[in-house]
Amino acid sequence: MLSRLARLATVHETYPVDAFLLTHPPTIRHLSGYFFNFETGPSPFHLLPAALIALPGSDACLIAADTETGQIATLPPPLEIKLYESYVYERPLDFARQFQIRLHEMITQFGLSKACLGVELKALPVLVQQELSNAFPDIRLVDVSKEVEQLRLSKDPDELEMIQKAVHLCDVGQETLLKEARPGISELELFSCVRTAMEAEAGRRFPLMADFVSGPRTGEAGGGPTNRIIETGELILSDLTPCLDGYWGDTCQTMVVGKPSSIQQTMFQRVKEALHLGIQAIRPGVKASAIDQLMRDHLAGLGTYSHHSGHGVGVVYHEEPRIVPYNDLELSPYMVVALEPGIYRDNQGVRLEHVAVVTENGCELLSRFQHRLTAD
Amino acid sequence: MLSRLARLATVHETYPVDAFLLTHPPTIRHLSGYFFNFETGPSPFHLLPAALIALPGSDACLIAADTETGQIATLPPPLEIKLYESYVYERPLDFARQFQIRLHEMITQFGLSKACLGVELKALPVLVQQELSNAFPDIRLVDVSKEVEQLRLSKDPDELEMIQKAVHLCDVGQETLLKEARPGISELELFSCVRTAMEAEAGRRFPLMADFVSGPRTGEAGGGPTNRIIETGELILSDLTPCLDGYWGDTCQTMVVGKPSSIQQTMFQRVKEALHLGIQAIRPGVKASAIDQLMRDHLAGLGTYSHHSGHGVGVVYHEEPRIVPYNDLELSPYMVVALEPGIYRDNQGVRLEHVAVVTENGCELLSRFQHRLTAD
Numbered sequence: 001m002l003s004r005l006a007r008l009a010t011v012h013e014t015y016p017v018d019a020f021l022l023t024h025p026p027t028i029r030h031l032s033g034y035f036f037n038f039e040t041g042p043s044p045f046h047l048l049p050a051a052l053i054a055l056p057g058s059d060a061c062l063i064a065a066d067t068e069t070g071q072i073a074t075l076p077p078p079l080e081i082k083l084y085e086s087y088v089y090e091r092p093l094d095f096a097r098q099f100q101i102r103l104h105e106m107i108t109q110f111g112l113s114k115a116c117l118g119v120e121l122k123a124l125p126v127l128v129q130q131e132l133s134n135a136f137p138d139i140r141l142v143d144v145s146k147e148v149e150q151l152r153l154s155k156d157p158d159e160l161e162m163i164q165k166a167v168h169l170c171d172v173g174q175e176t177l178l179k180e181a182r183p184g185i186s187e188l189e190l191f192s193c194v195r196t197a198m199e200a201e202a203g204r205r206f207p208l209m210a211d212f213v214s215g216p217r218t219g220e221a222g223g224g225p226t227n228r229i230i231e232t233g234e235l236i237l238s239d240l241t242p243c244l245d246g247y248w249g250d251t252c253q254t255m256v257v258g259k260p261s262s263i264q265q266t267m268f269q270r271v272k273e274a275l276h277l278g279i280q281a282i283r284p285g286v287k288a289s290a291i292d293q294l295m296r297d298h299l300a301g302l303g304t305y306s307h308h309s310g311h312g313v314g315v316v317y318h319e320e321p322r323i324v325p326y327n328d329l330e331l332s333p334y335m336v337v338a339l340e341p342g343i344y345r346d347n348q349g350v351r352l353e354h355v356a357v358v359t360e361n362g363c364e365l366l367s368r369f370q371h372r373l374t375a376d
Numbered sequence: 377m378l379s380r381l382a383r384l385a386t387v388h389e390t391y392p393v394d395a396f397l398l399t400h401p402p403t404i405r406h407l408s409g410y411f412f413n414f415e416t417g418p419s420p421f422h423l424l425p426a427a428l429i430a431l432p433g434s435d436a437c438l439i440a441a442d443t444e445t446g447q448i449a450t451l452p453p454p455l456e457i458k459l460y461e462s463y464v465y466e467r468p469l470d471f472a473r474q475f476q477i478r479l480h481e482m483i484t485q486f487g488l489s490k491a492c493l494g495v496e497l498k499a500l501p502v503l504v505q506q507e508l509s510n511a512f513p514d515i516r517l518v519d520v521s522k523e524v525e526q527l528r529l530s531k532d533p534d535e536l537e538m539i540q541k542a543v544h545l546c547d548v549g550q551e552t553l554l555k556e557a558r559p560g561i562s563e564l565e566l567f568s569c570v571r572t573a574m575e576a577e578a579g580r581r582f583p584l585m586a587d588f589v590s591g592p593r594t595g596e597a598g599g600g601p602t603n604r605i606i607e608t609g610e611l612i613l614s615d616l617t618p619c620l621d622g623y624w625g626d627t628c629q630t631m632v633v634g635k636p637s638s639i640q641q642t643m644f645q646r647v648k649e650a651l652h653l654g655i656q657a658i659r660p661g662v663k664a665s666a667i668d669q670l671m672r673d674h675l676a677g678l679g680t681y682s683h684h685s686g687h688g689v690g691v692v693y694h695e696e697p698r699i700v701p702y703n704d705l706e707l708s709p710y711m712v713v714a715l716e717p718g719i720y721r722d723n724q725g726v727r728l729e730h731v732a733v734v735t736e737n738g739c740e741l742l743s744r745f746q747h748r749l750t751a752d
Contacts, residue, residue, distance in 0.1 A: 025418070038417040040585040041619070042401075044692050047498055089684040089700045096498065119502075122423055122472065126505045127497035127519070141502070188575050196568040203603050204564070209416035227579050243417070308465040316420050324465045 004031050004156060005060050005079075011118065011147040012056040018115035021103075021141075022052040022148065024123035026246075026315040030152050032062050033075045035246030039207045043067075045087045047096040047125065053106050061110075063102045065095065082106060100131050107136060118144035152314055153321070154334040159247065160357055163313060163336055164366050166242050166249030167355050169206075171369040173198045173240045174253040178375045181257050183232040187214050187225035190236070198242060209317065211239035211252070218254065218349035221307065221342065232258035235348055239340075241317055248317040250338045251367045252353035260373050267303065267343045267350040268373045274298040274341040275352045275371075278309065278323075282337060282356055282363035288327040295341040296325075303343030305351070310339035313355055331358050336366070380407050380532060381436050381455075387494065387523040388432040394491035396520065397479075398428040400499035402622075402691040403524050406535075408438050409451045411622030415583045419443075421463045423472040423501065429482050437486075439478045441471070458482060476507050483512060494520035528690055529697070530710040535623065536733055539689060539712055540742050542618050542625030543731050545582075547745040549574045549616045550629040554751045557633050559608040563590050563601035566612070574618060585693065587615035587628070594630065594725035597683065597718065608634035611724055615716075617693055624693040626714045627743045628729035636749050643679065643719045643726040644749045650674040650717040651728045651747075654685065654699075658713060658732055658739035664703040671717040672701075679719030681727070686715035689731055707734050712742070 008020055008031070022028060028050050029035045036049035043049075046065055054060040060079055064072060065086035072081055082105070084098040107113060113136045121143040132139055155163065176197040180190055191212045199205055211222035215234040222239065230236060239252040254271075256264055274295040281291050292309040299305070310323030313336045321329050321337060331337070335358045342351030352371045356363040384396055384407070398404060404426050405411045412425035419425075422441055430436040436455055440448060441462035448457055458481070460474040483489060489512045497519040508515060531539065552573040556566055567588045575581055587598035591610040598615065606612060615628035630647075632640055650671040657667050668685040675681070686699030689712045697705050697713060707713070711734045718727030728747045732739040 039415055040583055040617070040693070041414040044694050089682075089698070091702050093698075121503035121506065122501050124502045125498050126495075126500045126502055126517070129502045130497065143503070186576070188580075189572065191581075192568060192572040192575070196565065199564050199568070199601075200562070200603060205567075205600050207416055224581050225575075227576060241416070306465075317416070318420050322465070322469075326467050 004151065005054055006057060007151050008054055009056050011144050011151070014147055015118055015142050015144055017118040017142055017144070019056070019110060019112050020052070020054045020118040020144065022054070022120055023048050024120040024145070025049050027120065027148050028052050028062070029246040029315045032060070032079055034062055034064060034071060036068065036071070037207065045093065045095050047099045047128070051103060053110065055110060059110065061106050063099065063106065096127070100128065103128070103132070104135050107132070107139070112139070114138040116140045116142060118142050120145045120148065152319065153312070154332060155314060155336055155357070159314065160334070160336070162245065162247035163249065163355070166244040166247050167251065167366040168249070169198045169201055169242045169244060170240045170249045170251040171367060172201045174238065174251060174369045177236070177238050177253060178255060178372060181230070181236055181255060181375065183257050184229060186227050186229050187212055188227055190230065191225040194238065194240070198240070202244060207243040209241040211237060213237050216347035219344050219347040221305070221344050221349055221351065230257055233261065235264060235350065237349055237351055239351065239353065243317070246315055248313050250313055250317060250353065250355055251369060252340050252351045253369065253371055254350040254352060255372065256374055264348065264350070265373065267348065270299055270302050271341055271343055271350045271352050272371055275339055275354060278339040278341065279354060279356055279363060279365070282331060282358055283361060284330070284332050284358060286331050288321045288323050288329050288331065289325055291339070292323045292325050292327070295339065299341060299343055303345040305342040305344060307342070309341055310337055312336060313338050333358050333360055337363070380527065381430055382433060383527050384430055385432050387520050387527070390523055391494055391518050391520055393494040393518055393520070395432070395486060395488050396428070396430045396494040398430065398496055398524065399424050399504070400496045400521070401425050403496065404428050404438070405622035405691045406528050408436070408455055410438055410440060410447060412444065413583065421469065421471050423475045423504070427479060429486065431486060435486065437482050439475065439482065472503070476504065479504070479508070480511050483508070488515070490514040492516045492518060494518050496521040496524065528695065529688070530708060531690060531712055531733070535690065536710070536712070538621065538623035539625065539731070542620040542623050543627065543742045544625070545574045545577055545618045545620060546616045546625045546627040547743060548577045550614065550627060550745045553612070553614050553629060554631060554748060557606070557612055557631060557751065559633050560605060562603050562605050563588055564603055566606065567601040570614065570616070574616070578620060583619040585617040587613060589613050592723035595720050595723040597681070597720050597725055597727065606633055609637065611640060611726065613725055613727055615727065615729065619693070622691055624689050626689055626693060626729065626731055627745060628716050628727045629745065629747055630726040630728060631748065632750055640724065640726070641749065643724065646675055646678050647717055647719055647726045647728050648747055651715055651730060654715040654717065655730060655732055655739065655741070658707060658734055659737060660706070660708050660734060662707050664697045664699050664705050664707065665701055667715070668699045668701050668703070671715070675717060675719055679721040681718040681720060683718070685717055686713055688712060689714050709734050709736055713739070
């Protein structure tokens with residue numbers, strides 16, 4: 001974690017700011033380890049989930065709500081934590097003011113009252129900026145959003161471990177899908193089996209984005225589970241994207257309940273080949289666009305997909321490297337890439353997805369699940 | 377919906393702004409009907425979930441991502457919808473710019489290039505404000521957050537219907553809890569039964585905040601379900617807070633698996649009495665603080681609770697009227713109030729919660745579930 005904070009020095013080379021005031025939640029997770037669970041929406045008792053103040057190469061401080069002590073207890077000790085009063089019932093709520101007071105205290109403590117601050121303008125509320133300007137009229141702000149995002153491209157060992165854990169939950173979910181799928185079960189019931197197995201593995205709830213559709217709905221590529229009853233011979237498409245402590249996993253499986261038709265077998269086989277080709281091609285120096293083209297070309301004639309061929313995975317579920325036609329970004333070691341080619345035609349869809357980490361001379365799969373068209 | 381937009385006129389009386397530019401998601405749900413599902417976090421393809429531009433007493437326009445057409449199709453027709461390009465894979469992502477272009481187009485179309493705009497500074501990114509100022513240097517901004525929030529206090533018939541639907545999901549969940557609770561089941565398994573029944577009733581997934589704890593964990597008042605196995609004679613505390621299309625429901629039930637002890641019976645009975653006293657006291661003109669005191673006083677001696685006695689429910693799960701000691705706000709018709717007294721002592725906790733709407737001369741319960749200490 002500390003090593004990542006230190007890496008802000010590279011942003012400092014481009015923008016010689018005096019300090020960073022970072023407020024974009026994925027940035028905060030990435031640099032400080034703090035994750036605010038967004039699953040039930042923004043808290044009505046927070047102005048922001050948190051704020052991170054970091055001096056290039058030295059001190060850093062996280063400002064967070066005093067209701068978040070459970071999460072904060074797990075953060076590495078060198079990071080200074082400043083809590084502000086958030087939820088109270090004995091007197092009127094004053095969390096916005098309390099947050100600003102802490103922020104201004106830290107600006108003073110770090111000697112930043114006339115500083116140039118690197119910020120993320122997209123994630124900084126005008127309210128915070130105005131009160132900062134009122135208190136410290138000489139402070140200037142520089143947008144460093146893009147440069148800070150760049151720091152996330154290659155993953156550290158602890159990040160790979162986090163992503164591996166999230167991807168493992170996908171593996172558990174997809175195995176459960178194969179085991180529990182049967183004619184007569186509803187999409188929601190089947191999804192519930194899958195999610196329950198994943199939660200039991202994690203020992204708790206976590207945010208879970210999912211495409212979970214059956215029959216003709218697979219032809220639309222995605223959507224949430226409904227009360228639709230799954231019939232013999234129908235496809236089930238299960239794209240599971242869990243977020244464990246702020247890091248995402250992501251795999252997709254497609255299967256048939258009962259005996260697959262000839263076209264289902266062909267679609268599955270070709271998509272599996274495309275995915276395999278893509279994985280084989282992953283290595284340092286290869287362009288994202290080349291992997292995209294390889295997989296699209298392999299499916300040409302049989303069908304197509306009007307979405308990306310893949311994407312990076314980390315503290316955001318879709319991030320660089322985007323595996324898309326225009327992207328000439330070259331892969332490099334410790335990037336994490338999800339590949340997900342698909343075919344959608346005649347009210348049927350097949351998509352298969354694996355997650356891999358780029359290594360020195362190829363890649364290593366983080367997802368262990370083996371795609372199978374049927375449970376047998 | 378239109379009637380609520382028209383109600384911005386009352387804010388206009390205090391702040392004679394030329395128009396409103398509103399970006400706080402609960403405000404947008406309340407005034408326009410548009411709800412961005414936050415369950416998997418902010419979209420990596422949005423600068424903001426949406427923006428609402430409204431002229432006092434006349435036109436209004438919602439700016440939203442072109443990926444959100446499903447939700448937008450259900451909005452009432454008088455609202456103008458402007459979509460911007462959000463997710464693309466054929467060329468680089470440009471959603472932030474596309475959003476700003478739409479926003480600036482609407483500012484021009486509505487003749488607001490030198491306007492005074494009522495905004496929510498806490499929910500307006502500096503990036504949006506800066507580009508607005510660059511394009512229209514004569515625009516001025518006035519913070520109307522508090523006044524816009526005030527508009528949400530009393531609910532319209534369509535809002536009561538939405539809350540009723542969300543509360544109905546709570547009823548389904550609590551009945552399922554009573555039916556499925558048994559010794560040897562884990563908190564997560566039991567929670568999964570409860571959630572699956574709620575989702576089947578809704579026909580889809582929805583955000584669900586929940587305290588779901590058993591045994592000694594009930595003494596801590598809350599927390600998420602874990603792999604903890606529930607044993608005979610233990611309490612289960614189930615606080616279910618679902619969000620259906622942007623409106624929240626909220627009820628809490630506490631029960632025992634097996635035969636309840638004498639202290640469990642006493643705690644349950646007293647909390648039930650406190651809740652009943654609170655509900656009986658709800659009527660127009662009564663102060664929120666009076667209801668708080670009534671319930672706390674009834675439990676004095678046996679135990680206490682270090683949280684609010686209740687809260688408003690709507691597009692935010694905890695809102696005014698807060699039922700807390702300091703709040704002398706008087707209840708008035710069509711406010712929606714959740715009451716949730718509790719006792720936590722000696723590693724055991726009981727909390728019971730109902731939701732009621734204030735009527736002309738009392739209140740009407742929106743939650744139909746009958747609290748029972750055991751399934752028999």
